[in-house]
Amino acid sequence: EIVLTQSPGTLSLSPGERATLSCRASQSVSSSYLAWYQQKPGQAPRLLIYGASSRATGIPDRFSGSGSGTDFTLTISRLEPEDFAVYYCQQYGSSPVAFGQGTKLEIK
Amino acid sequence: EVQLVESGGGLVQPGGSLRLSCAASGFTFSSYWMSWVRQAPGKGLEWVANIKQDGSEKYYVDSVKGRFTISRDNAKNSLYLQMNSLRAEDTAVYYCARDLMTGSGLNWFDPWGQGTLVTVSS
Numbered sequence: 001e002i003v004l005t006q007s008p009g010t011l012s013l014s015p016g017e018r019a020t021l022s023c024r025a026s027q028s029v030s031s032s033y034l035a036w037y038q039q040k041p042g043q044a045p046r047l048l049i050y051g052a053s054s055r056a057t058g059i060p061d062r063f064s065g066s067g068s069g070t071d072f073t074l075t076i077s078r079l080e081p082e083d084f085a086v087y088y089c090q091q092y093g094s095s096p097v098a099f100g101q102g103t104k105l106e107i108k
Numbered sequence: 109e110v111q112l113v114e115s116g117g118g119l120v121q122p123g124g125s126l127r128l129s130c131a132a133s134g135f136t137f138s139s140y141w142m143s144w145v146r147q148a149p150g151k152g153l154e155w156v157a158n159i160k161q162d163g164s165e166k167y168y169v170d171s172v173k174g175r176f177t178i179s180r181d182n183a184k185n186s187l188y189l190q191m192n193s194l195r196a197e198d199t200a201v202y203y204c205a206r207d208l209m210t211g212s213g214l215n216w217f218d219p220w221g222q223g224t225l226v227t228v229s230s
Contacts, residue, residue, distance in 0.1 A: 033214065094214070
């Protein structure tokens, strides 16, 4: 069973800055089957990235994903006010699918 | 617009039962696997169960096997989760989600419903 560890737990940044969020897997994730989701308070998660680097429909290009094997990164190039939220990674390369514990991106 | 709307959550005593529903619209429901994913208060996400397009295959996380049953009615574009023998640790927001699948049958989720809160407490 793959365990995903996200870091940092909380990231404090200002609008306009660059955000780099990490997701590390306990074993290699097959075929880079890794997704990223954004969740705002009181809302459902929203798919941002799948296949480690493919943006979901309607996701702005300031969001990008990268990585392979055990190390994956979500980068937000220039933070907009609406980007402050909790971000989760999820692996679907092996059973059972699993989520990381989340990174909270907060306004500094 | 693709939409998923859950209902049926509420307060239930330990050992009790509850049936969640999810109404789908805006896509061909019968063409997709569907899942339930839950989130305990202040916690992360946990996949609970999923079901194949025709209902012939169902999978569950170990912690709910034998207690929860996922089902669907393609004629009504609806997904269900029957939850029996509920425990305090089942307290969570339950989300309905459409599965997107790899060739090996593993899944990621898009979109998600708004969720329905299940509270198990005496």
